[in-house]
Amino acid sequence: MVKIAEKKCGLCGKKGKLTKTKCCDEWICDDTENYVMFSYAKSSCYRNHDRYTLCAFHYNEGHKGKWQDCKKCKKDFKGEEYAYFTTNEFNFEPLEDVPEFEPTYCSKCNKQINIGYDPHSMTPSSNEYVYAKCFSF
8 A cells, every 4th residue: 555645845844734936847835825924923834935036026927947057046146145035945946155244234323234144224316235123213
């Protein structure tokens, strides 16, 4: 008798309410209803993959081929953003080698910003990055 593997989320390993991603056809937690708007929490597998990976961006933009080889995608993201979107824990197939990039610094306090994890904003007029605590309205 052959045992059939039970479906589980390819990111966190949980079983239960699952769906398949549109971009890469992988099983993932169907948990978007748990996300609280403007909390920026990274507790939803589906939302994390959809918002923070080049895989989903590539699909949503209608690019052809594999996201790992896409020159359009690479052009659309600054070095550190490209590195984060291609290697973070929300990818099913992250790039093996982290692309080199220049670090990003807050234009107000000059402290280094980790684009993927530190709260920040980008000023629309100058494309400068600012820590959330340094941003004034």
